[in-house]
């Protein structure tokens with residue numbers, strides 16, 4: 001399996017409005033691949049404007065916020081590049097689509113990494129942030145997973161939260177847990 005970079009991708013609507021979504025970009029030698037499932041705004045936008053920006057952040061609240069539907073994170077324009085980055089990004093990459101591999105379920109946009117730039121220092125890995133990321137991905141797949149699987153994953157991930165989370169990670173965890181709890185309570189109703 002190739003390395004996957006979890007990040008936030010900015011694409012542009014046909015009228016130039018930025019759209020952000022958390023996505024895992026697949027590293028493939030010199031290229032990075034954006035693989036959005038159908039249907040999605042990211043997929044539509046990329047087929048219209050083949051330029052995107054990947055923002056890399058260690059703020060777990062961004063991933064949590066996006067999966068619970070908050071889309072209003074501050075963005076910063078990039079010189080000579082149309083898709084803005086997250087203002088809080090530690091680094092960003094400017095991605096230009098060079099080829100599209102069509103697929104009925106999940107097309108692949110093969111991108112050239114035109115430019116990368118660092119903005120803030122990265123201060124190390126953290127288990128709680130990784131746990132929030134896992135829980136955020138889980139929260140996008142709730143309809144496809146049995147209750148037992150969801151509950152056992154959460155129980156395991158919670159260990160890292162209890163042991164290593166700071167305030168921001170706890171806030172992010174609580175946002176995702178609220179969404180998952182709502183789903184589970186709807187299921188029992």
Ligand SMILES: Cc1cc2nc3c(=O)[nH]c(=O)nc-3n(C[C@H](O)[C@H](O)[C@H](O)COP(=O)(O)O)c2cc1C
Nearest residue numbers: 006021022023024035036037040041042136137140
């Ligand atoms: C960390 C993370 C990684 C994700 N990676 C992908 C991905 O590679 N492809 C995808 O279609 N959805 C992925 N998702 C789910 C999308 O973010 C979600 O479907 C989103 O709403 C995209 O749809 P949109 O472009 O219409 O906003 C991921 C979610 C998270 C939290």
